[in-house]
Structure formats: structure tokens, C-alpha cells
Amino acid sequence: MKGPAWRRRGLLAASLGNLLFLYLPIAVLIVYSFNAAKLAMTWQGFSLQWYAALARDHALMVACQNSVLIALVSTSVATLLGVSAAIGLERLPWRLRAWLDGALLLPLVIPEIMMGVALLLLFVLIKVPLGLLTVTIGHAAFNLPVVMVIVRARLRKLDPQLEEAARDLGATPWQAFRRVTLPLLRPAIVGAALLAFTVSLDDFVVTFFTAGPGSTTLPLKVYSMIKTGISPEINALSAMLVVASMCLVGLSLAVQRQRKIYSLIH
Amino acid sequence: MNQPGIELREVVKRHGSTVAVDHLSFSVRRGEFFSILGPSGSGKTTTLRLIAGFEHPDQGDILIDGRSVRDVPPNLRPVNMVFQHYALFPHLTVSGNVAFGLEMRGIARAEILSRVSAALDMVRLAGKDDRLPAQLSGGEQQRVALARALVNRPAVLLLDEPLGALDQQLRQEMQVELKTIQEQVGLTFICVTHHQEEALTMSDRVAVMDHGRVLQVGAPQDIYTAPASLFVAEFIGLSNRLDGRIAAVEGTRCRIEVPGLPIVQADVPAGAGPGRAVSVVLRPERLHVSKQAAPNGFDNVVPARVAKAVYNGHEMQYQLRIDERLLWTVRVPNADGGQKRFLPGDTVSVRWNADESVVLAQ
Numbered sequence: 001m002k003g004p005a006w007r008r009r010g011l012l013a014a015s016l017g018n019l020l021f022l023y024l025p026i027a028v029l030i031v032y033s034f035n036a037a038k039l040a041m042t043w044q045g046f047s048l049q050w051y052a053a054l055a056r057d058h059a060l061m062v063a064c065q066n067s068v069l070i071a072l073v074s075t076s077v078a079t080l081l082g083v084s085a086a087i088g089l090e091r092l093p094w095r096l097r098a099w100l101d102g103a104l105l106l107p108l109v110i111p112e113i114m115m116g117v118a119l120l121l122l123f124v125l126i127k128v129p130l131g132l133l134t135v136t137i138g139h140a141a142f143n144l145p146v147v148m149v150i151v152r153a154r155l156r157k158l159d160p161q162l163e164e165a166a167r168d169l170g171a172t173p174w175q176a177f178r179r180v181t182l183p184l185l186r187p188a189i190v191g192a193a194l195l196a197f198t199v200s201l202d203d204f205v206v207t208f209f210t211a212g213p214g215s216t217t218l219p220l221k222v223y224s225m226i227k228t229g230i231s232p233e234i235n236a237l238s239a240m241l242v243v244a245s246m247c248l249v250g251l252s253l254a255v256q257r258q259r260k261i262y263s264l265i266h
Numbered sequence: 267m268n269q270p271g272i273e274l275r276e277v278v279k280r281h282g283s284t285v286a287v288d289h290l291s292f293s294v295r296r297g298e299f300f301s302i303l304g305p306s307g308s309g310k311t312t313t314l315r316l317i318a319g320f321e322h323p324d325q326g327d328i329l330i331d332g333r334s335v336r337d338v339p340p341n342l343r344p345v346n347m348v349f350q351h352y353a354l355f356p357h358l359t360v361s362g363n364v365a366f367g368l369e370m371r372g373i374a375r376a377e378i379l380s381r382v383s384a385a386l387d388m389v390r391l392a393g394k395d396d397r398l399p400a401q402l403s404g405g406e407q408q409r410v411a412l413a414r415a416l417v418n419r420p421a422v423l424l425l426d427e428p429l430g431a432l433d434q435q436l437r438q439e440m441q442v443e444l445k446t447i448q449e450q451v452g453l454t455f456i457c458v459t460h461h462q463e464e465a466l467t468m469s470d471r472v473a474v475m476d477h478g479r480v481l482q483v484g485a486p487q488d489i490y491t492a493p494a495s496l497f498v499a500e501f502i503g504l505s506n507r508l509d510g511r512i513a514a515v516e517g518t519r520c521r522i523e524v525p526g527l528p529i530v531q532a533d534v535p536a537g538a539g540p541g542r543a544v545s546v547v548l549r550p551e552r553l554h555v556s557k558q559a560a561p562n563g564f565d566n567v568v569p570a571r572v573a574k575a576v577y578n579g580h581e582m583q584y585q586l587r588i589d590e591r592l593l594w595t596v597r598v599p600n601a602d603g604g605q606k607r608f609l610p611g612d613t614v615s616v617r618w619n620a621d622e623s624v625v626l627a628q
Contacts (some may be wrong), residue, residue: 005430006543042603051347159351159353161349161351161353161358162353162355164318164340164347164349164353165318165347165349165353165355166355166366166370167317167319167320167339167340167341167367168319168320168340168341168346168347168415169346169370169415169418170341170342170366170367170370170412170418171341171366171370172341175370179366182356183357184356184357242543
């Protein structure tokens, strides 16, 4: 924090500028969701009418349900598979592990649109009708590596002797896992699941390619509403989505940070 | 009491192409404090892990209380281990850690509580039972690890470098404490260490290991005063060494020719005859330093020049230059308060009797 005053002031200005750049559009969006005006971007007084209108919009409520359902199921699947894969991989011989690592983490760097197209082609090829199931599978697919990366990072920091200590004290391999490894992984698993849930809730591209009739999600719905003109209703909806996502990501970070207590003694 | 608590029979363990443990055999008596001493890579930790069951011997057998444990998984062996870095469960409290083994064995809640508190009393941690390991000092963590193992009343307690992570002061305190606890509970302790002072202080018997083999097993005094090989002599304690050749044997005495020095008289090593290349090992505290050049009744006298004199409070430590190659360390207790001191540059003579050296085959 030392240094000439002009430098400190410059840094402060740059940071504020960054924050404005990132959050101003969101702030505007949220503020205008409370605007009483029908169309104009002029402020005509505070109102909750657009939020009320959201609740009355049946199609929107269905999209909302779809989104939550898909996020819940795909997150569960991705978490279950991701955690098992992470633990399994740690126990593989080095060479095999390096190879599988690459294969399993590839989806993280593949452009999402390619993933969407690829999934669509696959589903058409094996004749699975597009719908809730295909969207859920698509989301689980891109969330699997996310969960795996987070859990493995934690797993690698665990002292391998902890499991040996448990075994030495009379625990079977399963007991050692349940009583020692799993509780120590829990913050990472919960954090990963929350992040996966958020990503699933917000996803547009993969959903766009894999959705069919009746499986419209919230992001898809917002997009289709925008095509017919920006209504303040969308502002309200987006504001809710943004706030929900931010809460989930914040929660995910908070849960993952808990591990600091655990790693103190190492 | 004389039935072995643990016996290793011709145990072999390979890691890839290297042999970590090479036809290892030794036995540990019940109630004994047994140390395995060796440099890093000597296979001592592997030996401990074989006994604990974390590794499986490629050949040979391990018996605990007369029963083979070859096919017994670690959780069913009557041994418990104190890990080098303790491996305390970070998410469990002190009492949660200590209770773990008892819970795994399905012992009744009331008994667990009383045994845990007795164990914590023994290691002087009463009142810290609901702390997390991260909230404890290194010494306290060490004692939790000890209590966590002892509370199960194992047939054998294994300790892997138990004091390695502690600072010097604490280390010396814990050496005494460990030994006291061991005598109190009467359990068999097997302790792995590379720290020779630790092994000598705590153990009833010490096994010196190198390259996966046991070089010597014996009481600390025997290992120190009668090392079986040059490696043992140089690994344990400080030693000064002279390399030479036996010139003549007269009864129990022999005369050894050392290049550049007067003939050295020493006790004959077992089975050695004239012509044999040997090393004479001299402990720093067995040498006598004087300004007089005459033997004065000593068997051997070697002139030297004081290179360095270090005052250690209870003793003086001198570095003596014998010739270009030889620099000896000699310790002289300050029984007179350090009055009779030699200064760097002084010419002195180093004297010792034949029975104060150990002669070992090279």
C-alpha cells in the first residue's frame, strides 16, 4: 500500500472504472425493472407491476420450472459422476491418469456451440426425441468436468496418510472413505454442485441445441421474448436471474472457502 | 515376557527395481522399546509400513504374538501407528480423533468416553478435548496422535519419526515423556528414527539398518561401544578414524601400521590376522589431550596441533590436526571449570589406551 499518492489514486480510479464497467449494465437493468413506465427508458416512478406480471405469465412459469428441474437433475448427475471420477482418477497409475485427465477435461475448452451441435447430432443419430431429457443430459455433460476439476483440486491437497490412519485405527476402506475422506471433500463437493447448478440455470447455447417442444428454459424464454421487443417484464425476470445466480456463486465460493480451516495444519 | 511380540522372518519388499527391504529378520520382545535407526532410504519406514499392513511383503512373513499377519488387512491388525506428520483428522476434535479407533471397533459409548479421557490425561491434554487439530501446537498434535494410537491398547505401537517435526527443546522433553509412557502402559513400541541420539536415549534395543538390511541389533551401549561394522560406528555418534593394516598380533593385542603415524596398539578384532586392512575407531570422549609428549602410561601417543577450540559450557570441543588428511574431534569435560584449556596453534599430544579404541575390518 506504499507508493506515491498519485499512484494510489490512479489504482483506485482504475478499480472503480472496472467495477462500473462490469456492474453498471446490471445495475441499470435492476433499477429499470422497478420502473412504472411501459416502454420508454424514462423513469416514471417506482413500481412492482412487472414482477406481478411475471407471476401471471403461465408460459414463463413453466420455463422457470423446467430450468430448475433441469438444473437439479443435471447437477445431481454431474456431481455424482464427477466426484466418483475424481476419486477414481486419483488412484489410477500415473500414465493412464494423465491420458484420462485430458479426455475428461476437454469439454471445458471445447467451444460451447460445438458441444451443442455435437450433442444435437448424437441425439438425432440415436433417435432420442429432443426434450427435457436431452437438455438434462447436455447440461450434465458440460458440468461433469467442472465438478471434477474442483473436487480433484481438493483431493490432491488431502494428506494420503489420513486414509491410512483411519485404516490403521480399524476402519474398513469404505468406513475410511465415509468417515474421513468424504467429510473433508464435502466443502468442495457442495461448492462444485452449486456452481454446476448456476451454470445449468444460465446456459443458453447447449440448451438451444438440445431443447425440444415443451422443454423451453428460462434463458430460451427470455431470448424469445426479446425478439418481440423489450418489455419491462424481461427486466424484472433478468434481474431475478442475475440476483439468483450471484447468490449461488457467492454461496459456492463461501462453502469452498471453508476448507481453509482444514488445510491450516498442513 | 520372553515370547517375541513381533517377529520378521526373511521379509523382502521391492519397489519397482529397487529392493527396499532385503531379507530382513529380527524380533522384538513384548514390552520392549525397540528402535530402528538408519539413514533415509535405508528401508526403515518401509519396514514399519509392512508391520502396519500398508504394504505387503513380496517374500517372508511377519508374526505378531506368534500369529502370521501376512493376509491380515491393516484394520484388523493389533497394531497402531503414530504417523510422522501425525495424520490427525482435521475435521474431528481432539476427542473425536482419539475416539475414532474405539468407534470403529464398536465399543460402547460410555467406555469410549472414559477411555478417551484417560488417554488424554496420560498425554496431559485434558481440557483440550473439543479443540480442532489446527488449533493445537506441534507438540500437542504429537500427543494427540500418541493418545489416538494408545487408546486402542494395541499389541504393538509403531512410531514413524515421532519427534521429527518438533523443535530441539520439545524433542528432548518428548523423548523422556515417550519412554515414561511406554513404561507406564507396558506396551511394545517400535520406533523408526534417523536421529541416533533419540534412539540411544529411549530404546531398550536398537536395530541399525542400511540398504534394507539390519546391520546390528543390540542395547544402546553395545551399539555405541562395540559397533559391529564401520557403518554402524560412523553412523552412531561422532568418531575419529584411522585406516591401517595389522602388522603383528601378540595375544589379545595387535600392532597396526598407519601411514604417517607411529604404530598404533589396539585390541585384536575377532578373526583378524596380520596383513588385514582395518580401521581404528576412536570416540571423541575417549581421547586424552595433554601438552606433555611422553606416553605417561598410555599405549598410544600421537602429536597434534589444535586447529579450533569450542567452549560448550560443560565441555571443550577441540578440532585437532593430526596431519594434512586427519582432523580429529576430541571432547574434554570441563570438570575444572574450563581452566585447563588449549588454544588454537598449541602443540599437544593425543593419548589413548589399546582398549579405548574399536578395530573394525574394512
